[in-house]
Each structure stands twice: as structure tokens, then as C-alpha cells.
Amino acid sequence: MRRILAPPPRDQGAAVCLAGLRATPPHPTSVALDVQVRRGPTIGIRHLALQMRLGVSRLFGAQAAGNFKVKYPTMVFRGSIIYCRTALEVERASMELLDKIRSMKQNMNHVSLGFDIEWKPIFKRGHAQRKAAVMQICLDKATCYVMHIIHSGIPPVLKSLLEDDISIKVGVCIAGDACKIIKDYNVSVEPLDDLSSLANLKLGGAPKKWSLASLTEMITCKQLAKPNRIRLGNWEADVLSKEQLQYAATDAFVSWYLYEALKGYPDAIIETKDMYKAENVMNEHQKQTQSLR
Secondary structure, three states, rough: OOEOOOOOOOOOOOOOOHHHHOOOOOOOOOOOOOOOOOOOOOHHHHHHHHHHHHHHHHHHHHHHHHHHHOOOOOOOOEEEEEOOOHHHHHHHHHHHHHHHOOOOOOOOOOOOOEEEEEEOOOOOOOOOOOOOOOEEOOOOOOOEEEHHHHOOOOOHHHHHHHHOOOOOOEOOHHHHHHHHHHHHOOOOOOOEEEEHHHHHHHOOOOOOOOHHHHHHHHHOOEEEOOOOHHHHHHHOOOOOHHHHHHHHHHHHHHHHHHHHHHHOOOOOOHHHHHHHHHHHHHHHHHHHHHHHO
16 A cells, blocks of 8 residues: 655645635645635635626626636645555555544534546447446545555455445446446445536536536636546556556545535525525515505
8 A cells, every 4th residue: 555645736825716715825735725615604705706607607608618718727636645456455445444434424414435436448349348447535635545446356345435324425427437336346336426416406507417627617716637648548557657646536536525615505496496585575575565655
């Protein structure tokens, strides 16, 4: 089990645009992003800023998006990456994860795990899809676990972690990933919460099929890099490269981060209903006032 610490970022003073609405002070450690989910009054300000962005997008449409395209800084996980490629290493990492989850569960209503998988692509028609090769899991801003399951398989402790309802596994199109794990390894992944569905609930408007990259840009004002040379690379390699490990860990981290951020937003449907209710009350009051004149 290899513990890899990513180097400090170059832009430590950069702000996470909608996640904090404040500049992040320089910090000497490797974790650069302020990913603390804020509660209370800040939520309203953050949500209002997000709704303004959504409103502009809906008002002017895709043409405006093209005209006003902004190049955002890149979202990168800067914490510790724990890479496991043998069954024993995966077992130890899974035990460590379970201990953290149980400890967090004592003080939290839910514990979310950013979850994603990678596999070697096939470029020839008619060939069966390869087995899932890598599984990445993240439950905080400090540590992400990258498990090379094509070599280790899914040992009993990891199986127990994936099937236990003590934690919610979150990601974009996560049901598809869960189906692949069942097919490839006969292991269930549950319970699940899809980020795209949650985003539609929280952001409102016409339902949209969000990608992890587009949702990252909307919520954080950062871009999620998806270079084909890594995304479509050999995930069955004997040992993953540092670039592959960074890519995998970042995806899991972003899934966790976006879930926690979105859970802090009020439901857009509820807000809309409340607005209509308030509008109806005002209209009724105006009618009564006019009738008294």
C-alpha cells in the first residue's frame, strides 16, 4: 500500500468560486482547496449566486455560453493518495476506511463516499468490454484510496464496505458503475445517490444530464481535466502511473465534494412552491384590499 502525497498547488491563493465565496488563504500543506461545506446564512448567499449563473444560462442559452466562455483553473485533488494493488493492501485500506466511516457516523446523519471506477477501453467493434480495473473511493478532503482491483480482486472487507448501508456511494451515473461491478465481480454497491439527479433537484430548471466536469464547473468555477491519453489509457497496467493515480483520485474527490456541497443547498422545488404560495397570498391580499375601497 503506497501513500502518495501530491505536491502543493501553484495557485494556493485562488478562491473556490461558489463553494466558499471568499479567498482561500495560502496554506503550507498539500490540501489547497477549502472544501468545508458551510451551513447557515452563507448557504443562502451561495445559492443565490448559483441561481444567478443558472438564470443567465437559461436566459441567453448555449450561444451566450459560447460567447462568454471562461477558462477556469483546474480542480485537482491535493491530499494523500493511498494506492493498493494486492489483496492484502486492499484489505488493510478497506479496514481503515470502515474505521473512519464508523467514527464519522457517530456524529453525522450520513457519510458519503465519492465513488468511481476505470477500465481499459476497447477500440474494436464486437469485442466485449474489459473488466473494471480500478476503484477509487474518497470520503474527505485529506485522503483518497485508489484500488487496483484488476490485480487484487475485491476481498471480503472491501465487499462488506461496498454492500453496507452505513455509507452512501455517490457519483455521476453511479448506477452504471454499480451494475458493472456486479457483472464483473458479483459484488453489490449500495446505497447509491446520483449526482446528476441531486443537482437537478437542488438547482432547478429543466432537468439536465450533468457530467462530472460540467457540474464541477457550475458549482466550483473550476474545470475538471479529462485528457484522453489518461482517461483512455491502460488501467490494467502492472503499476499505475502518477498521472493515472492523480486522475482517479481527483474524480472520486470531486464526486464527494460536489455531493456535500449540493446537500447544503435548499431544494429548488420547495423554493419554487414557497414562492408561488407567497405570490398567491399577496394576490389574495391585494384583492381584499381593493374590495374594501
